[in-house]
Amino acid sequence: MSKTILAVDDSGSLRQMLSFSLKAAGYGVIEAVDGQDALSKAKQHQVDLVLTDQNMPGMDGLSLIKALRGMKNYQKVPILMLTTESGDDMKARGRAAGANGWLVKPFDPARLTEVVKKLIG
Amino acid sequence: MRSKDTSPSNELSMRVMRLLSLASEHGDQHLAEVERDLVQMDVLLDEAIKKLCASFMAIHRVADLQQEVLDGLLADCPAASGHAARFAALRGELDRHIGTAVTGLQFQDMTSQLIGRMALHLAGMRDVFGTLDVNGSVPPESGTEALLVALGSVSDRVALRFSELEGVVRSTVNQRHMESGDIELF
Numbered sequence: 452m453s454k455t456i457l458a459v460d461d462s463g464s465l466r467q468m469l470s471f472s473l474k475a476a477g478y479g480v481i482e483a484v485d486g487q488d489a490l491s492k493a494k495q496h497q498v499d500l501v502l503t504d505q506n507m508p509g510m511d512g513l514s515l516i517k518a519l520r521g522m523k524n525y526q527k528v529p530i531l532m533l534t535t536e537s538g539d540d541m542k543a544r545g546r547a548a549g550a551n552g553w554l555v556k557p558f559d560p561a562r563l564t565e566v567v568k569k570l571i572g
Numbered sequence: 573m574r575s576k577d578t579s580p581s582n583e584l585s586m587r588v589m590r591l592l593s594l595a596s597e598h599g600d601q602h603l604a605e606v607e608r609d610l611v612q613m614d615v616l617l618d619e620a621i622k623k624l625c626a627s628f629m630a631i632h633r634v635a636d637l638q639q640e641v642l643d644g645l646l647a648d649c650p651a652a653s654g655h656a657a658r659f660a661a662l663r664g665e666l667d668r669h670i671g672t673a674v675t676g677l678q679f680q681d682m683t684s685q686l687i688g689r690m691a692l693h694l695a696g697m698r699d700v701f702g703t704l705d706v707n708g709s710v711p712p713e714s715g716t717e718a719l720l721v722a723l724g725s726v727s728d729r730v731a732l733r734f735s736e737l738e739g740v741v742r743s744t745v746n747q748r749h750m751e752s753g754d755i756e757l758f
Contacts, residue, residue, distance in 0.1 A: 462681040464621045468674050471629070506685065535682055537754065546758045555753025557678035560671050566755055 454571050455479040455496065459489040459503040459515065460533070465556075469502065469533075472560035478567065486510025490518050497524060499571045502554075505534035505541070513548045520549040529570040533558060585719040592704045592726070599701035607694045614687045621680040628673055635666055675752050689744060696737035703729040 456478050458469040470480045481496060483489035485507040493501070501519065505512035512532055519525040532545045533554045542553050552566065646656055706722040 460681075462684065464625050465678055465681045467625050467629075468677055471632075472674055535685060542756065550758065552755065552757040554755050556682060557675045557752055559752035560674045562752060562755060566757065569757075 453477055453479045454499040455481060456567065457481050457483060457489055457493060457496075457498040457501045457503075459483040459486065459501065459507070459512070461485055461504065461507040465504070468560075469558075469563075472558075472563055473567065475560070476564040476567070486512065486515035486518070489515055493519060493522070493525060499528065500567060501525075501528060501530040502533050502567075503530065505532055505536050505545075513544055516545070516548040516550055531566070531570075581716045585716050588719060588723075589706055592706055596701045596703075596705035599704070600698050603694050603698045603701065607691060607698070610687055610691050610694070614684060617680055617683060617687075621677065625677060628677065632670060639663060686744070693737070696733060700730050700733050703733060 456473050458466055458473065458480055459482075460466050460469065461484055466482045466484075470482060473480050481492055481498060483492050486503070487510045489501070489503065490510070492498075501515075503512040503515055510518075512534065516530050516532075519528070519530065529551045530549060531552045531554055532550050533556060534541075535556050536542075537555045545553055551570065554563065554566070642659055646652055646659070703726055706719070706726060
């Protein structure tokens with residue numbers, strides 16, 4: 452059974468590219484438009500990895516990570532940030548919130564799937 | 573009947589008020605134009621990327637179907653097997669172009685973030701221009717002291733607006749390298 456990834460981004464084109472790349476690599480993808488939507492979908496479906504943007508209306512990526520890490524079934528699930536933010540301060544905040552890695556946009560599909568594979572097989 | 577105060581200090585007050593009023597009116601007018609253009613730019617960019625994404629997905633689907641047909645032909649026709657390596661190399665080349673296109677299609681997201689950021693700055697600047705107009709709060713010929721009080725109040729409001737704006741605007745998009753971004757696992 453294929454692993455499922457929750458892809459969170461307020462940009463439709465970004466979600467489309469994420470979904471396209473991850474599905475081509477054999478993963479199932481659930482899309483969410485912001486942190487709140489992601490949280491609700493994470494409660495409905497247990498996913499194997501979360502890939503989230505930082506700057507989104509409503510709940511941002513860091514708040515989403517904190518909320519997920521507060522849920523028993525998401526304490527060990529890998530969470531990656533995929534964002535335009537590349538400053539060390541933001542990375543440190545992501546790490547402190549419980550992110551497992553930081554990817555700066557734009558992503559290369561081959562490198563992205565390589566990282567995902569390393570984390571969830 | 574009260575005679576008109578033509579003293580230099582009153583003349584200065586009137587001119588300062590007129591200047592602030594003009595700056596407020598014209599500043600707001602021009603920024604509103606820029607705001608409208610930015611919104612339209614975002615709409616056009618969004619439309620362009622939707623069309624490009626749809627075409628990209630369609631091209632990819634067709635390429636996959638072509639590959640299926642080729643695989644079938646190669647399996648059914650041993651004479652064509654000499655071309656198998658060439659077909660595989662072409663497929664590899666196609667996949668590399670697809671990867672580059674996926675990276676390229678993400679630039680709209682970053683551009684759109686910048687446009688959103690500019691729109692917030694513009695809205696903030698329009699607010700600032702709105703606070704400059706002291707015409708309503710200082711009656712004509714009320715003297716320099718009244719104007720000074722009004723200007724002090726304007727300065728406070730401008731400072732407050734700028735400080736509010738700082739808290740609302742997202743950080744900028746600093747990407748300089750046009751290839752894919754860095755990856756760091758913690």
